[in-house]
Amino acid sequence: MSHNLLWGVDWYPEQWDKTLWESDVQRMAEQGFQVVRMMEFAWPILEPRPGNYDFSLFDSVIDILEKYKLTVVLGTPTAIMPVWLVDQDPTILAVHPNRLTRDFGCRRMGCMNAPVYQKAARQLVQAIADHYGPRQSIIGWQIDNEIGHEGSDHCVCDHCRAAWHRWLEKRYETIEELNRRWGTIFWGSTYTRFDQIPLPRQQVATNHNPALLLDYDRFSSDTAVSWAEAQVQIIRQKARAHQFITTNLYPAPLAQCIDMEDMVRIMDAAGWDNYPVWGNQDEPLPYFFTSYVLSYVRGLHPSGNFKVMEEFSGIQGHTQLGHLPPPEQVALWTNQAIARGANAIFYFRWRTAPYAQEQLCYGIRDTDNTETERERHIITNMQNLSPVLKTFASEPVPAEACLVYDRDTSRLIREQPLSLGMDRRPTSYMQVGYDAELARWFAPYVLYNVNCDIKSTKSVNLDNYKLISLPFYQITDEAFVQKLSDWVARGGHLVLGWRSGSRTTDNWNIDRPLPGLFRELAGIRVTNFEALGTGSTGICLKDTLIHQFISKIITCKGEVWADILEPETATIIARYRDSKKHYTGKPAFTRNKYGQGFVWYLGTSPDPKTTFFLYKSILKQAGLAGRFLGLGIEAVQRITQEGKTVMVLLNHTSKKKRVLGKIIPPWGTLVIDSI
Ligand SMILES: [Zn+2]
Structure with missing residues (x-):
């Protein structure tokens, strides 16, 4: 079947009486759905006793799906485990850095370094792959479910402690090297053996060494990636050629420590769960934020497309509900995802569960199993727009601009947010300050309707682009700076953000004037800086006649941070203008000609008005035809x-x-x- 654009639905037949199965499937087929995703929490059904596999339930379900010409994506159900496995070895339950051991009965409660859990999961996935790999109607696989979500990217149990010590020894080889690069002379924390090094449990007052925390994040990411890779390798051996392998990532992409590029690199596509409003939010995420996340997910995999494994259908939450979007907006979010590169949509979920932790996660249908208004809109949208959407859904999204992020910098921000303006924590385990800052830097591309990719410092191919935005690039890799310099010299346009170049890859403060390795490229020195917290400072644009006029009639603002600049070869394009700041009049934004290209340095994060006027010039100079078509x-x-x-x-x-x-x-x- 054609995979240009797949329309699917998440279905949990095990939660319903089997007398409903055929009527459910018949209705899905009549409505135009092509595929069902299922099984991602079904381990106890598939293996009710150790080593005794029972596929009868899903065999029966797939028989019905095949009868109605529907295909299937199967999830490997390792985000939970059967209770007998916990009975066998209670140490498989993960321990959060806050020292709480996770309980059986929730989800994502297993430690991905626990040998008994690893072995049981691999055996289960092997059995599933042996049984279902040959089946023609299986068109794809989802590895696990939301790996690392809800704080499960971190564990501090004894299994992790042993693995952490092995990881550190491999990385540093000698304890002396670790001591030197971590700076453990500070506060007398010098180690004499690797097995003395703690896992960073939450502390009452002071924190652990940030170098230790950064490495712990790298280690935790490697743990999660290995967990997924082990399953991919098993399935790959049994999967037929037409079956894709993906996983489902989750909103706030950089809030967890996991390198999602590493996670999906041996899969066939990136996948994620699209919830523009969730829980008790009183309004949806701004549309440019959702575009930012969609573009981020698209950039994770070289295929240039992605799959939405869970697409918002009904109002969602675990304990509280909030904003109810109109059904037309639910359809719009689907189309936005496809516009930004999705080539598969799976609505979550077919019917609301009557019981348990997700009884407030409303599906296409409610528990009463009668047609809903949102169902009519979802189906009408799918039927009306699918013919045109599928003409481009699996094609690459063209882009001449790129927003570049850095994974280590995102990890550092979890521990050192620097400014209250970056310290955004919607939950105790989620620091989304870096995501919010990146979304702010992505907003002008949405505002001016310029297609923009999002890539990491390690995967971006600079030569694909005319304009690169690189905000807040703290942990600075010398080789990448050299690549950027060469690219600018050849004619590239770079917008560099505050605090860039301030740390080494070992997280040391750099031993040269800021912006460190970017000094010559940006043509400036950063002579001082201030964290603006949740406040702001006035700025005055002066690059063009329009800017000068604008600055007379409105107050432009900078937020989060203020780098105070001293041009060396750069031109000043904005100054601070704030009577409460002693640095009023000092340069805030600069532009430097470097070879055939230009480098803008933004010493503060522009507010929306400033962004609007500033990027009009930047896009024009970079030769990108931006067009503002109205807010919204x-x-x-x-x-x-x-x-x-x-x-x-x-x-x-x-x-x-x-x-x-x-x-x-x-x-x-x-x-x-x-x-
Ligand atoms: Zn653990």
Whole structure:
């Protein structure tokens, strides 16, 4: 079957009486769904007793699905485990850094370094792959479920402690080398053996050495990646050629320590769960934030597309509910995901569970199993737009701009947010300050409707782009700075953010004036800096006549941080203007010509108004044809299989809008020929 654009639904037949199965499947088929994702929490059903596998339930279900020509994506159900496994070895339960041992009966409670859990999971996945790998109707696999979510990227149990010591010894070889690079002379924390090194449990007052914390994040990421890779390798040996392998990542992509590029590199595609509103949020995430996350997921895998393994259908939460989006907006979020590179949508979930932890996670249908308003909108949208969306859904998203992030910097921010403005923690285990800052830097591309990729410092191919935004690049790799310099010299345009170049890859403060390795490239010195917390400072744009006029009539602001700049070869394009700041009048933004290219240095994070005016100049100078179509209007350019360029217009407002001569209804989507 064609994989250009898959429409699917997440279904849990084990939670329903089997008399409902056939009518469920028949309705899915009639509505136009092609595929069902299931089984990702079914370990106790598949292996009710150690080593005794029972596939009868899912065999029966797949028989029915095949009868109605539906295909299947199977999840490996290792995000939970059967209770007999915990009875066998209670030490498989993970210990959170807050010293609480996770309980059986929740999810993601196993330690990914526990040998008994690893072995049982591998045996289970082998049995599943042996049984279902040959089956034609299986078209894909989802590895585990939301690996690392809900704080499960960190464990401090004894299994992890042993693995941590092995990991450190491999990395540093000698304890003397570790002591030197961690700076353990400080506070007398010098070690004499690797097995003395603690796992960083939460402390009452002072923290652990940030070098230890950064390595612990790297170690924890490697743990999760190895966990997933072990399963991929087993399935790969048994999977038929048409079956893809993915996993489902989760919102707030950089809040966890796991390197998701590493995670999906041996899979066939990245996958994630798309919930633009969740829990007790009183409004959805801003549409540019969702675009940021969608583009981030797209950038994780070289295929250039991704799969949404869980797409919002009904209102969602575990203990509290919040904003109810209109059903038209639910359909719009689907189309936004496809516009940004999704080529498979699985709605979560077919029908709301009557019981248990997710009884507040509403599906396409409610527990009463009658048609809902949102169901009608979801199905109508799918049926009406699928013919046009599938002409480009599996094609690469063209982009001449790229936002670049750094995984180690994201890890560091969890421990050292630097400014209250970066310290955003919606839950105790989630620090989303770096995500929020990156989304702010992505916003101008959404505002001006310029397609923009998101790539990491280790995977970005600079030559694909005219313009690179690199915010807050603290942990600075010398080789990458050299690549950037060469690229700018050849004509690239780089927008560099505050605090860049301030640390080495060992997390030492750099031993030269800031911005460290970027000094010549940016043509400035950073003479001082201030954390602005949740406040701001006024700034005055002065690059163009329009900027000068704007600065007279409105107050532009910088937020989060203020680097005070001294140009060496750069031109000043904005100054601080704030009577409460002693550095008022000092340069805030600069632009430096370097070879054939230019480097902007933004010493503070521009507020939305400043962003709007500033990026108008930046995009123009970089030769990118940005076009503002109104607040709430998002336009994404795509190229169809036939090579035709089209524009997907998304109206994120509750008002009818006229855009480029076309009328878009509230929360509507239109695909037009590009003009
Ligand atoms: Zn552990």
